[in-house]
Amino acid sequence: xxxxxxxxxxxxxxxxxxxxxxxxxxxxxxxxxxxxxxxxxxxxxxxxxxxxxxxxxxxxxxxxxxxxxxxxxxxxxxxxxxxxxxxxxxxxxxxxxxxxxxxxxxxxxxxxxxxxxxxxxxxxxxxxxxxxxxxxxxxxxxxxxxxxxxxxxxxxxxxxxxxxxxxxxxxxxxxxxxxxxxxxxxxxxxxxxxxxxxxxxxxxxxxxxxxxxxxxxxxxxxxxxxxxxxxxxxxxxxxxxxxxxxxxxxxxxxxxxxxxxxxxxxxxxxxxxxxxxxxxxxxxxxxxxxxxxxxxxxxxxxxxxxxxxxxxxxxxxxxxxxxxxxxxxxxxxxxxxxxxxxxxxxxxxxxxxxx
Numbered sequence: 151x152x153x154x155x156x157x158x159x160x161x162x163x164x165x166x167x168x169x170x171x172x173x174x175x176x177x178x179x180x181x182x183x184x185x186x187x188x189x190x191x192x193x194x195x196x197x198x199x200x201x202x203x204x205x206x207x208x209x210x211x212x213x214x215x216x217x218x219x220x221x222x223x224x225x226x227x228x229x230x231x232x233x234x235x236x237x238x239x240x241x242x243x244x245x246x247x248x249x250x251x252x253x254x255x256x257x258x259x260x261x262x263x264x265x266x267x268x269x270x271x272x273x274x275x276x277x278x279x280x281x282x283x284x285x286x287x288x289x290x291x292x293x294x295x296x297x298x299x300x301x302x303x304x305x306x307x308x309x310x311x312x313x314x315x316x317x318x319x320x321x322x323x324x325x326x327x328x329x330x331x332x333x334x335x336x337x338x339x340x341x342x343x344x345x346x347x348x349x350x351x352x353x354x355x356x357x358x359x360x361x362x363x364x365x366x367x368x369x370x371x372x373x374x375x376x377x378x379x380x381x382x383x384x385x386x387x388x389x390x391x392x393x394x395x396x397x398x399x400x401x402x403x404x405x406x407x408x409x410x411x412x413x414x415x416x417x418x419x420x421x422x423x424x425x426x427x428x429x430x431x432x433x434x435x436x437x438x439x440x441x442x443x444x445x446x447x448x449x450x451x452x453x454x455x456x457x458x459x460x461x462x463x464x465x466x467x468x469x470x471x472x473x474x475x476x477x478x479x480x481x482x483x484x485x486x487x488x489x490x491x492x493x494x495x496x497x498x499x500x501x502x503x504x505x
Contacts, residue, residue, distance in 0.1 A: 177313050178363040179227060181504055185364040189374065190424040192363060193501035194317060195494045196228035196481035197221055198401075198431050199446075201284040201294045211286050213431075213446050213485045218300055222307045224488065225495055228317040228481045233297055233331065234285035235276065235324040278333040287323060297331070301338035308343050308372060315366050319392060319427070319481065320377040328377070328386035335388075344388030345371040351394050356424050358395070393417045399470070401429040405447050406455060412470035428479040430466055432457055452486045460493035467497060478502075 178185035184192055199213035200221060216224065284294040294300065304316060320331075335341040345366060349358050366372050376392035383390065393416065400415040410430060414420065432455075433444035447457075456462055467479060478501055487494045 175313070178367055179313070179315055180225075181502070183504060184502065185367075186362055188362050189315070189360040189366065190358075190480065191360075191478050192315075192480065193478050193498045194228040194481055195226045195487065195498045196230065196317075196319070196427070196483040197226050197487055198230050198429070198483050198485050199232065199286060200226070200229040201231055201300060202286055202292060202446075203294075210445055211291050215449060215486055216488055218303045219307070221487075222304070222316075226487065227315065228319065228483075230319045230321065230483065231284055231297075231300075232286060232321045232323050233282055233326055234287070234289050235326075236281050236283040236285075236296075237289035237293065278330055279337060282326060282331060282334055285323070296334070298334040298338050301334055301340045304373070305338050305340045305343075308340070312370075312372075313367055315363055315372045315374070317374045317481070318376065319396070320375065320389075322377050322379040325380050327380055328382045328389045331377075331389060332386050340373060341388065343370060343373040345374045346387045347390070351391070355394060355421050358424055360424065393423075395423050396425040396427060397423045398427040399429055401431070402444065403429070403432045404435045404444070405432045405451060407432050407457070409469065410466045412466075412473040414473075425480045426474065426477060427481045427483060428466065428470070429483050430457070430463060431483065431485040446485050449486050449489055452489045456490070458484055458487060458490040458493050460491055460496040463493045463497035464500065467501065 176182050176185070179192070179194075197214055200218060202211065202213040203215060203217055204212065214221070218229070221229070279298055280296060282297045283289055284297055284300055286292040308314065308316065332341075335344065345361075347358070348361075352358075361369075361371075366374075373388075374390070375388055376390050376396055378392045381389050381391040397414050398416045399413060400411045403410060414422070432447050432451075434447050434451075436443045436445070447455075452458055463482065467482075470479070482494055482497050482501065484494050
């Protein structure tokens with residue numbers, strides 16, 4: 151597969167992972183061994199800003215090269231998604247597919263300016279479906295359209311693959327309520343697969359009785375949804391509060407990275423949770439008017455530094471044993487996961503102790 155960057159084109163390999171027939175009743179996410187394991191003891195390949203892929207080409211804030219459908223087909227099973235109030239919902243123009251690099255740069259400058267000015271997401275009466283988009287911080291930067299349309303891609307996949315468990319980790323950039331996201335799940339039909347825990351939050355924030363993958367599959371609650379802010383499980387019981395159950399290691403890794411960190415970054419209360427995110431992606435940093443502006447590194451940089459190789463991921467996982475012991479990193483998260491030697495899938499296989 152070719153990825154264009156200005157006048158440069160580089161070839162990147164699609165995932166070499168081979169998927170067994172997911173219709174076979176004994177398999178869970180492609181492996182019989184995973185059926186008896188609880189959800190918090192399984193590792194999944196995860197894409198950072200999974201929606202942020204071409205078109206447009208040559209865009210400076212992309213995180214992936216492959217579509218959501220291609221990611222699912224390759225074996226990605228956890229997806230980081232940003233929900234943002236649509237700019238077009240209040241009369242703006244988010245078109246970024248035309249105008250080339252100059253138009254892209256103009257959109258980025260306008261987007262950054264609007265964020266600093268606090269004008270990126272003005273509040274107005276909004277349609278509960280059309281106002282919720284997948285965007286990168288601001289829909290001025292990149293707008294991949296309505297959340298509901300992307301959810302339909304997942305619905306079709308889950309319909310066709312009844313032995314697969316999928317996870318969403320949603321960043322609620324615009325502070326939507328759970329009720330404001332519910333219509334997108336319901337209209338797509340994806341709510342029928344959403345997992346609703348049999349347990350309630352506890353003061354310790356950990357030690358929950360998670361179901362096994364087989365139990366999730368048998369109950370047909372195969373979609374686990376977390377959101378970082380403004381959840382209300384009394385209103386929408388399947389949109390779960392991320393920081394009650396999940397911790398992340400640092401995500402703001404600045405190029406070049408010699409050694410990826412392992413410490414708990416979010417939440418910063420030092421209390422471990424049941425689920426762990428391994429953020430293994432890197433940013434370029436520029437400083438404008440005294441403010442740091444971080445943007446994803448491009449595919450050529452990923453390749454040059456070998457960030458997505460199995461060696462790099464294995465080193466990161468091994469290093470983190472000193473902090474997390476034998477804990478499973480549940481979401482091994484990359485930008486441009488398809489570049490390199492299929493490292494993310496080999497790392498997940500190793501984390502899951504699969505031969």
